[in-house]
Each structure stands twice: as structure tokens, then as C-alpha cells.
Amino acid sequence: MQRRNLLTGLVQTAGLAVAAASVSRVALAALPEPVMQTNADTAPPLVPPNGRPYHPVVTLNGWTAPWRMNAGTKEFHLVAEPVVREVAPGLKVNMWGYNGQSPGPTIEVVEGDRVRIFVTNRLPEHTTIHWHGQRLPNGMDGVGGLTQPQIAPGKTFVYEFVARRPGSFMYHPHADEMVQMAMGMMGLWITHPRGQHPHIAPVQRDYAFLLNAFDVEPGSLTPKINTMTEFNLWAWNSRVFPAISPLVARRGDRVRIRVGNLTMTNHPIHLHGHEFEVTGTDGGVVPPSARWPEVTTDVGVGQMRQIELIADEPGDWALHCHKSHHTMGAMGHGVPTMLGVEQHDLVEKIQKIVPDYMAMGEHGMADMGAMSMPLPANTHPMMTGTGPFGPLEMGGMFTTLKVRAGLAANDYRDPGNYTQPPGTSAWQWQGAPAQLPPAARTVPAATDAGAATAHKPTASGHQHHH
Numbered sequence: 001m002q003r004r005n006l007l008t009g010l011v012q013t014a015g016l017a018v019a020a021a022s023v024s025r026v027a028l029a030a031l032p033e034p035v036m037q038t039n040a041d042t043a044p045p046l047v048p049p050n051g052r053p054y055h056p057v058v059t060l061n062g063w064t065a066p067w068r069m070n071a072g073t074k075e076f077h078l079v080a081e082p083v084v085r086e087v088a089p090g091l092k093v094n095m096w097g098y099n100g101q102s103p104g105p106t107i108e109v110v111e112g113d114r115v116r117i118f119v120t121n122r123l124p125e126h127t128t129i130h131w132h133g134q135r136l137p138n139g140m141d142g143v144g145g146l147t148q149p150q151i152a153p154g155k156t157f158v159y160e161f162v163a164r165r166p167g168s169f170m171y172h173p174h175a176d177e178m179v180q181m182a183m184g185m186m187g188l189w190i191t192h193p194r195g196q197h198p199h200i201a202p203v204q205r206d207y208a209f210l211l212n213a214f215d216v217e218p219g220s221l222t223p224k225i226n227t228m229t230e231f232n233l234w235a236w237n238s239r240v241f242p243a244i245s246p247l248v249a250r251r252g253d254r255v256r257i258r259v260g261n262l263t264m265t266n267h268p269i270h271l272h273g274h275e276f277e278v279t280g281t282d283g284g285v286v287p288p289s290a291r292w293p294e295v296t297t298d299v300g301v302g303q304m305r306q307i308e309l310i311a312d313e314p315g316d317w318a319l320h321c322h323k324s325h326h327t328m329g330a331m332g333h334g335v336p337t338m339l340g341v342e343q344h345d346l347v348e349k350i351q352k353i354v355p356d357y358m359a360m361g362e363h364g365m366a367d368m369g370a371m372s373m374p375l376p377a378n379t380h381p382m383m384t385g386t387g388p389f390g391p392l393e394m395g396g397m398f399t400t401l402k403v404r405a406g407l408a409a410n411d412y413r414d415p416g417n418y419t420q421p422p423g424t425s426a427w428q429w430q431g432a433p434a435q436l437p438p439a440a441r442t443v444p445a446a447t448d449a450g451a452a453t454a455h456k457p458t459a460s461g462h463q464h465h466h
């Protein structure tokens with residue numbers, strides 16, 4: 001493996017730190033070597049090898065950029081470039097990003113750190129980086145044309161400022177934004193508190209991800225950059241369910257989750273089984289007197305929400321956007337509503353002309369979760385993912401918080417499916433069928449086992465419409 005391509009583990013990180021410590025004066029006068037990431041897995045947290053200590057974040061399906069210490073300044077090197085991002089196994093998308101991936105690496109620093117970021121442009125057009133939410137000198141704000149000249153292709157710019165406020169922040173271009181953000185150019189910036197902060201609790205697990213969205217026509221490879229509302233890949237850190245890593249917590253851990261929104265619409269992020277508080281935004285710490293319990297928090301466009309909870313309920317708890325279209329994969333849109341429309345005769349006729357034609361949606365669309373439709377190459381199914389009880393019928397902004405007793409503090413591995421204790425699961429009634437009043441209206445039911453009785457006469461004696 002090339003040295004520039006390493007850094008997915010603590011061992012390599014420590015090796016890099018040793019290398020960085022022995023960099024000569026001459027080398028320090030040169031650009032820091034950019035570290036590239038070649039895969040879309042969640043990297044282990046980067047324990048700081050030098051500088052002020054902090055408890056590192058875990059970037060979902062992402063990683064933290066290593067830095068070089070140069071006379072007390074933390075130096076990072078971001079390379080803006082075209083990348084191929086694996087959005088899910090079987091779905092690769094041509095994006096623009098940083099250092100080999102979209103999103104770019106998370107920048108983690110400590111309140112009071114002096115930070116120098118070298119930005120090299122390997123895109124076919126100019127770019128800049130805006131440091132969303134930071135207090136900084138105007139000339140470091142990264143707005144092309146307003147606060148700085150654009151960074152031309154092939155050129156490197158240097159940004160330098162002190163990380164003044166602890167909190168959750170983002171970075172993204174402020175140059176040809178519509179194109180560059182639609183192509184996936186964005187990243188997270190975490191400023192950890194220096195020492196004990198009165199309103200920032202220590203946490204045992206600290207997760208971070210960005211909400212992003214792409215419009216990739218089924219079977220194609222490149223996002224449509226002019227799309228404003230009709231996206232079909234609703235992603236977290238440029239990944240879609242079931243390819244988004246789970247958040248893992250030990251029972252009793254205090255868990256922080258930092259969510260930034262760089263899409264074109266709001267996302268109500270909902271957690272099952274626990275309540276949480278919003279403890280910070282990209283504007284900084286929320287004082288405890290201004291917090292209240294929630295189970296859903298709306299993350300508006302260009303906003304960040306930092307939530308915290310005590311993970312005290314063991315289980316596999318859904319964590320997802322509550323807009324139901326945003327937990328769907330491609331092809332969920334533009335399908336006509338077929339609820340209650342009998343298609344049996346039609347299908348035969350249409351199949352004479354279009355042999356692959358399938359009837360969809362007559363009984364709802366749950367069929368889609370179990371169905372293996374012929375899909376164009378490089379397409380994510382609309383509803384997918386399988387749990388211990390069957391298909392999950394999801395495909396976008398969805399993952400799980402997996403709470404388990406007795407995990408090691410640094411164990412972030414997927415613990416597998418939760419085993420529900422006997423007597424604590426929902427069960428199917430085995431007694432006499434429910435006696436129901438006549439239905440106001442009946443619709444043909446699906447032919448799965450649970451709905452088979454719908455074809456028999458109902459209690460009212462009416463035959464189902466067939």
C-alpha cells in the first residue's frame with residue numbers, strides 16, 4: 001500500500017505521527033503530504049498523536065484527516081478533486097470531493113489551536129473552501145470573489161486561523177456552489193473544547209455525519225447538477241441504507257451525534273427508543289437552560305444539530321430522516337399511485353409488448369422490499385436491506401443505533417442483530433380473529449399469508465370487490 005493511501009487504523013496513525021515528529025526543517029517548509037482515503041468504510045477514531053488531547057469523533061463512513069505539527073500550528077492538506085464514491089455496494093458515483101472521497105476528511109482540532117489548511121485544486125474549474133460557522137478573519141472565509149480570488153485549477157491556497165469556538169462545523173466550496181456541492185464537495189469540522197467546558201459534557205461516543213443528496217439517473221454514474229428538489233439518493237456522508245454504518249454504543253454511554261445539512265431541503269432526524277437534547281449547533285454550545293427533550297430534531301438547510309442522549313435501552317434502534325421519501329432509494333419517484341387499481345388483465349396485455357413489465361403498487365408498495373426487480377446496472381434498489389425479521393423497505397437516510405451491554409470502550413464494530421429477550425417482542429395473535437364492524441370501503445388485499453383472509457366474505461356478508 002502506498003504511504004499516501006494508508007491511514008485507516010490507529011497503528012498506521014501512530015506510525016504517521018512518528019514520521020511527522022521527525023520531519024526536517026526543510027520538509028516543514030514544503031507542503032504537507034496529502035493523505036488520501038481509498039475506501040468508504042468508517043475509519044476508527046483518530047486518537048490525537050500530538051497537540052492538546054481530546055476524545056475523537058467517529059465520522060460515519062468517513063475518516064479524520066491527519067495533520068502535521070509545524071511550530072505549534074496544525075497543518076492539514078486538502079486536495080479538491082474528482083473521486084469515485086461507493087454510495088452502496090454495487091453503486092459507484094462520479095463525484096467531486098477531497099482526498100479521495102466525498103465527503104472530505106473530518107478536520108478535528110481543539111479550541112485555541114492555530115490551524116493552517118493547504119487547499120490544492122485538482123478540479124477542472126476553480127474552487128474555494130468556506131469554513132462554515134467559524135469565527136475567523138474575513139480574508140479566511142473562503143467566499144470566491146468576495147473575500148479571496150478563486151483557487152485556479154492546479155493552484156494551492158493557504159488558509160490560517162485560530163479555532164476560537166468549540167463545536168460542530170462544516171466546510172464546503174463557495175465557488176460554483178450549485179455544481180460543486182451537488183457533486184459532493186463538503187466535509188465536517190469538529191473543534192473540541194480545551195479542557196473542561198461548563199456546558200460540554202464528556203461523552204463516551206461521539207458520531208458525526210453530513211446529510212447530502214444526489215440525483216443519479218438509474219443506470220448512470222454522474223449526478224445531475226441542476227436538480228433542485230427531485231433527488232433520488234438521500235445520503236448520509238454520501239452513503240445510503242443499508243450501506244451506512246450503524247452507530248454503536250455501550251449501554252449507559254453518553255452519546256453525541258453531530259448532524260450537518262448540506263442538501264436543498266430540511267431533514268427531521270428521528271431516533272427511536274431514547275430521548276435526546278440538542279446540546280449545540282453550528283453557532284456553538286446551547287446553554288443547558290435552553291435545552292428540552294426531543295425524539296426528532298429538524299435539521300434545516302445549512303444548519304447543524306448536535307444531539308446527546310444516554311444510550312440506556314439495549315436494542316437496535318432506528319435512526320432516520322422522518323420524511324418517508326428520504327428513506328427510499330432510486331425509482332421511488334415518478335411511479336403512479338396504483339393503490340386499488342387492478343392490473344392483472346393489463347399486465348398480460350402489456351407484457352405482449354414489454355416482456356419485463358411488472359405490476360406495481362396495487363396493494364401498496366411493500367412488495368418492492370422483497371422483490372428482486374431487474375434494475376439497470378449501477379442502480380440502488382428503491383427499498384432494500386434485510387433485518388432479522390425480513391425486508392426493511394428502506395433505502396436512503398436510515399441506519400441504526402445499536403446499544404449493547406458490556407462492550408469495550410473503543411469497540412465500534414457492528415455487534416450484529418439484537419437478540420430480544422423472551423417475552424419482550426411483538427407477537428402475532430393466535431386466538432379467534434378480530435370481530436370488526438363493516439368496513440366503510442374495501443380494497444383488494446395482497447396475496448401474502450397475513451392478508452389471505454381478505455378474499456373470504458367479511459363479517460358483513462359482502463364479497464370483496466374482485
Ligand SMILES: [Cu+2]
Pocket residue numbers: 234266267268321322323326397
Ligand atoms: Cu430527509
